[in-house]
Every structure is written in structure tokens, then in C-alpha cells.
Amino acid sequence: MEETNILSVSGLSKSYQSGDDTISVLNNISFSLTKGESAALVGPSGSGKTTLLSLCAGLERPNAGSVVVCGRRLDILAEDALARFRSACVGFVFQTFQLVPTLTALENVMLPLELRGENNAANRAGELLERVGLAKRRTHYPSQLSGGEQQRIAIARAHINHPAVLFADEPTGNLDSGNARLIEELLFELQQSFQTALLIATHNEHLAQRAGRLFRIDNGLLNEQRVNN
Numbered sequence: 183m184e185e186t187n188i189l190s191v192s193g194l195s196k197s198y199q200s201g202d203d204t205i206s207v208l209n210n211i212s213f214s215l216t217k218g219e220s221a222a223l224v225g226p227s228g229s230g231k232t233t234l235l236s237l238c239a240g241l242e243r244p245n246a247g248s249v250v251v252c253g254r255r256l257d258i259l260a261e262d263a264l265a266r267f268r269s270a271c272v273g274f275v276f277q278t279f280q281l282v283p284t285l286t287a288l289e290n291v292m293l294p295l296e297l298r299g300e301n302n303a304a305n306r307a308g309e310l311l312e313r314v315g316l317a318k319r320r321t322h323y324p325s326q327l328s329g330g331e332q333q334r335i336a337i338a339r340a341h342i343n344h345p346a347v348l349f350a351d352e353p354t355g356n357l358d359s360g361n362a363r364l365i366e367e368l369l370f371e372l373q374q375s376f377q378t379a380l381l382i383a384t385h386n387e388h389l390a391q392r393a394g395r396l397f398r399i400d401n402g403l404l405n406e407q408r409v410n411n
């Protein structure tokens with residue numbers, strides 16, 4: 183049932199040009215996620231996990247195939263329309279947190295809404311800081327926060343636009359095992375609470391097993407390893 187798909191990828195291929203060589207990274211990949219569904223994406227380093235997430239989020243464009251998010255085909259949207267669409271429907275969490283160092287925790291969480299000129303950003307950001315357990319840190323700058331705390335801020339920021347789909351690229355990669363577990367709990371708690379579709383690229387076996395579905399990417403091909411546990 184196509185209409186229940188939040189993310190639908192079909193025949194996706196991506197290659198990079200390196201001098202005279204063409205490096206084929208993804209080869210004819212198809213899959214979809216429905217509302218509130220979670221999936222992990224695993225595979226060796228360099229297999230194309232970040233590339234696939236970037237294509238799905240409209241941060242990069244494929245050489246072939248289509249990416250449909252909430253009924254919109256991203257691969258053919260013009261750059262400005264794509265940016266607007268991303269800011270309205272898509273969330274992204276990075277391995278390296280990517281907070282703005284000159285903004286406080288609260289301001290970082292507010293930023294996506296502020297950029298859209300929306301009112302009420304501070305209230306919603308405050309609520310999300312509470313959800314991630316960092317309400318007391320609202321006036322702290324990223325340099326005053328631990329890595330785990332910075333990632334919790336980044337997760338709050340990624341939810342401020344109520345994304346239909348959230349992409350997380352190795353969200354626990356820079357954290358110790360205790361903080362990794364906290365981030366894992368938070369990602370799935372918010373995914374269930376907000377019914378966000380969630381796609382996580384990870385080398386963290388525990389995190390991968392927690393997701394509802396498991397995809398493995400190898401040699402440019404995507405295989406589903408486990409369906410809906």
C-alpha cells in the first residue's frame with residue numbers, strides 16, 4: 183500500500199567520479215519504510231551507509247532511481263524546494279553532533295524553527311529539552327556539555343520540526359557504551375512517542391538489533407536481514 187509509505191526508494195544507484203575512475207557505491211537499491219517503523223542499516227565501512235542516508239534525506243542526488251518522502255519525489259525537486267521540504271519533513275542526527283558552538287543548547291534546538299520564521303520555537307525547544315533530560319542545561323554552550331549530552335541536544339533539535347522520517351548516521355559512534363545505550367533508548371522512545379519513521383546507520387550491534395527491521399548493505403546491494411521483530 184504505497185500511501186502508507188513515509189519513505190520509498192526505488193532502483194537507487196549512486197557512483198562517484200574519481201579522476202578517470204567511476205566508483206559505484208549503490209546499485210539498484212529499493213526499500214520502503216512506513217509511518218513509525220524503525221530500521222537499522224549495517225555494513226562494512228565504505229559500503230555506502232552514509233551515502234544511502236544522504237540520498238534518502240535529499241542531501242545528495244542519485245545517478246538513477248527515485249526517492250519519495252511523504253509523497254514527494256526528492257530526486258527531482260529543485261534545490262530551494264528541496265531545502266524547504268527537508269526543513270519541514272526530515273530530521274538528521276550525525277555522528278559528530280554538529281551543534282552550532284556559538285549557540286546555547288536551547289538556541290541549537292530552536293534553530294530549525296527559527297530559520298523558518300516560526301513563532302513559539304522556544305516553547306517547543308524547551309519541551310524537547312525536557313524530553314531528552316536536559317532542561318537544566320538550556321543556557322549551556324556545546325563546549326560545556328559532554329558528548330552524550332551534545333547528542334541528546336542534537337536529537338531534540340532533529341525532532342523540533344516533527345519530522346515524518348528521522349535519519350541517524352552512526353549516532354553512537356563517538357560515545358562510550360553507557361552513553362551509547364542512553365542515546366539508543368532516547369531514539370526509540372521518541373520514535374515510538376512521535377511515530378516517526380527511523381533509519382539508523384550503525385556499526386553498533388546492540389543498536390541495530392533494537393530496530394524493527396535490519397538491512398545490510400554490501401557490494402552496493404541492500405539485503406533485508408530481519409523483518410519486524
Ligand SMILES: Nc1ncnc2c1ncn2[C@@H]1O[C@H](COP(=O)(O)OP(=O)(O)OP(=O)(O)O)[C@@H](O)[C@H]1O
Binds near residue numbers: 200228229230232233
Ligand atoms: N563525495 C564523494 N566523492 C567520492 N567518493 C565518495 C564520496 N562520498 C563517499 N564516497 C565513497 O563512497 C563509498 C561509500 O562511502 P560511505 O561514506 O557512504 O560509507 P559508509 O558505509 O558510511 O562507511 P562508514 O561505516 O565508514 O561510515 C566510499 O568508498 C567512499 O570513499
Ligand SMILES: [Mg+2]
Binds near residue numbers: 233
Ligand atoms: Mg558512514
